Amino acid sequence: MPPAKTDHAARRRDVSEAVWKVMASQGFGGLTLRAVAAQLGASTGLVTHYFPSKQALVAHALAILEERTEQRPRRVPPAEGIAALRTALLDILPLSAPDTVSNRIWVGSWDTALADPQLGADQAARDDRSRARLRRHVEAAQQRGELPADADPERLAVMALAFTHGLVVQALFSPALFPPERQQQLVDDFLAALRAQAVPGAGSAGQGPEMISPL
């Protein structure tokens, strides 16, 4: 039997917390009304009161995930430019226990999102926003002379998001290989590579990679 609660808002928070815990431990594939009820110590009937269908449960799960991601504590944004780009990338990575849980759930949501046109479109739109945010930092860095001025900022934003998402996945599966300091070092290495990259026709940056070869 669920504990008697008169506070509807508090009950909703409990339900959301139970959904979160099920996702964190069992993934999106394990997210069922029954699992949420078990986590909550309540009947499936009570959970059905909140989520009439599996789809409603998944929609709520993604809403919690989005909300927690928006509201998570972030690093104090530094001055604009490459330092801000670095901070934005670090903010994505699983550098703390709570960020690891969120990332685990985000990565887990891709399976469901790829199988559902609406959820897939939502994820594509989320990627669009991420690229646009990173691109603003790239453009500021270019204006400050911290990234090659002639490089396509959209391309650098795509590369930065790709690198960071892929690092998230490796770090989630091999946490011992990717402690926070190594993840940070890899971001710095990646940014150094972006800074150093040759851009055809971009003045001093235009020297081809062949010319920088140590041999």
Next chain:
Amino acid sequence: MPPAKTDHAARRRDVSEAVWKVMASQGFGGLTLRAVAAQLGASTGLVTHYFPSKQALVAHALAILEERTEQRPRRVPPAEGIAALRTALLDILPLSAPDTVSNRIWVGSWDTALADPQLGADQAARDDRSRARLRRHVEAAQQRGELPADADPERLAVMALAFTHGLVVQALFSPALFPPERQQQLVDDFLAALRAQAVPGAGSAGQGPEMISPL
């Protein structure tokens, strides 16, 4: 009623094909005995004959995925070095329809793998093998003077795998934004950045990124 088949091997192939189609269309989260039976036009009882549990079904699904990935047609490996590294990265990307399906299923499997210690360890071991394979190409490229000789080859392999995995995810969700030629161009841009990166103390490559700034 399932069609009568005397050929056990053929029946197994049909079952595997049905598992593959369910994964491709509904994701790992949609992979159930019932869904496979429906895809096969057979009874759930017949499917239970092959997979006594959900876990056995998932294990078989991952085995098919691994087998198809191993056996997929690959690009003819070019000479060693950075060209071979490039080919290895292109071989991961969703550049064709079948590779898109396989990638969709791989990405979808991460949710299940993150929730199961054994499957998670399997995925970590798979990443280990991918990094080791890329690292061999990196080392050959370094010996040929195509990548900075003083760079840590393991680090470059990690970066290359991260970049490629993350590009897979963006391309799966936004296929119209990432046609094959753009994915290939991004790989080339990434490799150019790796080649150009500054390596402290690596002779001519040792010039810091600050010195290459176009401003």
